[in-house]
Amino acid sequence: xKRLAISVGDLNGVGFEIILKAHDRIKQFCDPxxxxxxxxxxxxxxxxxTQIPNDFHMMKVSGEFTIQPGHVSAESGRYSFxxxxxxxxxxxxxxxxxxxxxxxxxxAWKLAGVxxxxxxxxxxxxxKADAIMMLGCDKLYVAxxxxxxxxxxxIEHIRSEPLYDFLIRLHHSLKRSPIAVLGINPHAGDxxxxxxxxxxxxxxxxxxxxxxxxxxxxxxxxPDVAFTPRSREYFKTVVAMYHDQGLAPLKALYFDEGINVSxxxxxxxxxxxHGTAFDIAYEKKASILxxxxxxQFHSRDDNTK
Amino acid sequence: xKRLAISVGDLNGVGFEIILKAHDRIKQFCDPxxxxxxxxxxxxxxxxxTQIPNDFHMMKVSGEFTIQPGHVSAESGRYSFxxxxxxxxxxxxxxxxxxxxxxxxxxAWKLAGVxxxxxxxxxxxxxKADAIMMLGCDKLYVAxxxxxxxxxxxIEHIRSEPLYDFLIRLHHSLKRSPIAVLGINPHAGDxxxxxxxxxxxxxxxxxxxxxxxxxxxxxxxxPDVAFTPRSREYFKTVVAMYHDQGLAPLKALYFDEGINVSxxxxxxxxxxxHGTAFDIAYEKKASILxxxxxxQFHSRDDNTK
Numbered sequence: 001x002k003r004l005a006i007s008v009g010d011l012n013g014v015g016f017e018i019i020l021k022a023h024d025r026i027k028q029f030c031d032p033x034x035x036x037x038x039x040x041x042x043x044x045x046x047x048x049x050t051q052i053p054n055d056f057h058m059m060k061v062s063g064e065f066t067i068q069p070g071h072v073s074a075e076s077g078r079y080s081f082x083x084x085x086x087x088x089x090x091x092x093x094x095x096x097x098x099x100x101x102x103x104x105x106x107x108a109w110k111l112a113g114v115x116x117x118x119x120x121x122x123x124x125x126x127x128k129a130d131a132i133m134m135l136g137c138d139k140l141y142v143a144x145x146x147x148x149x150x151x152x153x154x155i156e157h158i159r160s161e162p163l164y165d166f167l168i169r170l171h172h173s174l175k176r177s178p179i180a181v182l183g184i185n186p187h188a189g190d191x192x193x194x195x196x197x198x199x200x201x202x203x204x205x206x207x208x209x210x211x212x213x214x215x216x217x218x219x220x221x222x223p224d225v226a227f228t229p230r231s232r233e234y235f236k237t238v239v240a241m242y243h244d245q246g247l248a249p250l251k252a253l254y255f256d257e258g259i260n261v262s263x264x265x266x267x268x269x270x271x272x273x274h275g276t277a278f279d280i281a282y283e284k285k286a287s288i289l290x291x292x293x294x295x296q297f298h299s300r301d302d303n304t305k
Numbered sequence: 306x307k308r309l310a311i312s313v314g315d316l317n318g319v320g321f322e323i324i325l326k327a328h329d330r331i332k333q334f335c336d337p338x339x340x341x342x343x344x345x346x347x348x349x350x351x352x353x354x355t356q357i358p359n360d361f362h363m364m365k366v367s368g369e370f371t372i373q374p375g376h377v378s379a380e381s382g383r384y385s386f387x388x389x390x391x392x393x394x395x396x397x398x399x400x401x402x403x404x405x406x407x408x409x410x411x412x413a414w415k416l417a418g419v420x421x422x423x424x425x426x427x428x429x430x431x432x433k434a435d436a437i438m439m440l441g442c443d444k445l446y447v448a449x450x451x452x453x454x455x456x457x458x459x460i461e462h463i464r465s466e467p468l469y470d471f472l473i474r475l476h477h478s479l480k481r482s483p484i485a486v487l488g489i490n491p492h493a494g495d496x497x498x499x500x501x502x503x504x505x506x507x508x509x510x511x512x513x514x515x516x517x518x519x520x521x522x523x524x525x526x527x528p529d530v531a532f533t534p535r536s537r538e539y540f541k542t543v544v545a546m547y548h549d550q551g552l553a554p555l556k557a558l559y560f561d562e563g564i565n566v567s568x569x570x571x572x573x574x575x576x577x578x579h580g581t582a583f584d585i586a587y588e589k590k591a592s593i594l595x596x597x598x599x600x601q602f603h604s605r606d607d608n609t610k
Contacts, residue, residue, distance in 0.1 A: 147491075148491055148492070148495075148499055149491075149499065149500075150490050150491075150494075150499050150500030150501075150502075151459070151460060151489050151490050151491070151500060151502075152460040152500060152502075154456070155456060155457040184456050185455050185456050186452075186453055186454070186455075186456070186547075186548035186549055187453070189455070190453075194453055194454065194455050195454075195455030195456060195457060196455075197455075197456075197457075223549040223553050224548065224549050224552035224553040224555075224556050225556065226553070227553055227554070227556065227557035228557065228560045229560055229561075230560075232557075242491075243491035243529065244491055244528040244529050244550055245550075245553065247529035248528050248529040248531070248532055248553060248554045249532070249553045249554045249556075249557040250529075251529050251530065251532065251533050251554075252532035252533065252537075252554040252557050252558050253557050253558065255533045255534055255535075256534075
C-alpha cells in the first residue's frame with residue numbers, strides 16, 4: 001500500500017473537513033500521513049463537532065493560530081505553505097511515495113509573503129524541474145502544453161521543438177495511450193485556410209512517435225470535435241495547446257470529480273481541482289469526490305510510470 | 306403554424322433521409338415546403354426503399370443527376386446550392402416565415418463553382434447583412450463573436466466598440482436573458498495578471514446594458530467556469546469570443562442535439578449542426594434529433610424577436 005503525505009491546505013477553508021470526512025475510506029487505498037500538528041488538527045476537528053481518529057498519523061508542522069472559517073489570513077496562508085513544504089520533504093526523502101494537496105488560497109500566500117502563485121509553480125521552483133499540469137479524471141485527462149499565460153502569447157509557443165520536448169516528457173511520466181494532441185486553430189486550420197500553425201504540431205507528433213517507436217500521439221485533432229462523446233470513446237487523454245481549450249470542455253463534463261496532477265517531477269503530486277470554498281467552510285457541505293480521486297490516482301499503476 | 310422552406314442539402318449525403326424520416330413529426334410544428342423537384346425526390350426515396358408522402362409539398366428546383374451516396378460531386382454541389390437559394394427566395398418574398406437547411410458539402414460547392422465556404426457566408430452576401438452565428442440547443446446556446454479566423458487574429462478583435470455593436474445586434478434578434486459574455490484570457494485575466502483585454506469586454510458589456518436599459522449581459526465570465534453544471538443552471542446563453550472557446554464545451558455536452566442559427570438577418574434560418582455524413586448516407590442510420598430541434602426553434606416564441 002502506498003504511503004502518501006497529505007498537506008492540509010488553507011485551514012480557513014474546506015480542506016480539513018474533507019480530510020476528516022474521507023479518512024476511513026482512503027485508508028483502503030493508502031497509508032496517509034497528514035502534515036499538521038495536533039493543536040491545529042484538534043482545533044479544526046472541534047469546529048466540525050468531531051474528533052481526530054486514533055489512527056490519524058500526523059507529521060508535525062509548527063505554528064498555531066485561531067482558525068477563522070472563510071477568512072483570508074497571513075497565518076493561515078503561512079501554515080498551508082509549511083504543510084505543503086513538509087509534504088514535499090517527506091516525498092523527496094522517500095518517507096512517502098507521493099503527495100496529495102488540499103487547496104491553498106493565493107491571496108493568503110501573498111499576505112504571508114509566499115512568492116508563488118500556486119502549488120505547481122512552487123513545485124517547479126523547489127524541485128528545480130519542469131512540471132506538466134494534467135487535470136481531469138480517469139474518463140478524461142487533459143495535459144496543458146501552455147498554462148497560465150495571456151491568450152495572445154499562446155501562439156508564439158506553438159513550435160515543433162518545444163512541443164516535441166513536452167510530448168516526450170509527458171510520455172515518460174504517463175502510461176496512457178492513445179493521446180490526442182489538439183490543433184490550435186478552428187477546424188485545426190482547415191488545411192491552412194484558418195491558420196497554419198498546425199504544421200508545427202504535426203511535426204512534433206510525428207517526431208515524438210518516431211522517438212518512442214510507436215503511435216502514442218495522434219493529431220492535430222480538431223479542437224471542438226475532440227471532446228464529443230464519440231471522440232471520448234477513443235481518446236481518454238488529450239494534450240491541449242492552451243488553458244481554456246482543454247479546461248472549458250473538461251469542467252463542462254466532469255466538474256466535481258476532477259483532480260490536478262503534476263507530472264514529470266521527481267515526486268508524484270495530485271491535488272483536488274477545486275478551491276478553498278471559503279463560502280461553505282466548516283459547514284459540512286464539501287464534496288470529497290475530487291479528493292478521493294486524487295488519493296486513488298496514486299494507487300493506479302496504469303496511469304503513471 | 307409557421308411555414309418553413311427546407312433546403313435539402315447535398316443529396317449524396319444524409320439530408321434527404323432525415324427529411325423523409327422526420328416529415329410526419331415536423332408537421333406538428335410547421336408547414337414545410339421542401340426545395341427539390343419531384344424527379345430528384347423520387348430518386349432519393351427509391352434509394353431509401355420508401356415513397357414520397359402525399360402531403361409532401363415541394364418547391365421545384367431545376368436539375369437532374371444520378372445520386373451517388375457518399376460521393377463529392379459538382380452536380381450534387383450545384384443542386385444543394387440551388388435548393389438553398391430557392392429557400393432564401395421563398396423567405397425573402399414572405400411565402401414562408403423562415404428556412405431550415407440540411408448540410409451541404411463544402412468541396413462539392415467548390416467543384417460546382419459556388420464561391421462560398423458555407424451557408425452563413427452565403428447568407429451574408431446574398432442578404433447583404435451581417436449574420437450572427439449561434440449554436441446549441443435550448444439548454445445552452447453559444448453565440449460566436451468571432452468565427453472562422455485563425456486564433457492568432459482573435460485577440461485583435463477584442464475591442465469594446467465592435468463587441469458593443471455585436472451585443473446590441475444580438476439583443477435585437479434574441480429574447481434570451483441573462484447572457485454570459487466570456488473573458489478571453491485564462492481566469493478572465495485574473496485582474497490583469499494573465500492578459501488585460503478583459504477591460505474592453507467589461508466596457509462593452511456595461512455600455513450595452515446601459516443602452517438596453519437592463520442587465521442582459523454579464524461578464525467577463527471566466528471561460529472554463531462558464532460551462533460547469535452550476536453555471537449552466539444560471540446561464541443558458543453564452544457569447545464566446547472565439548470558435549473553440551464556445552464550441553468545444555458545447556459539443557462536449559450536447560453534440561447530437563445541437564443546431565446552428567443565423568441571427569440578425571432579415572430572415573430567420575436554422576440548420577442541423579452536423580455534416581453530410583457521407584459515410585452513412587442512405588444507410589438509414591442518421592439521427593433526426595438535430596433536425597427536429599432546428600425545425601422547432603422557429604415555433605418557439607421565447608427565443609427570437
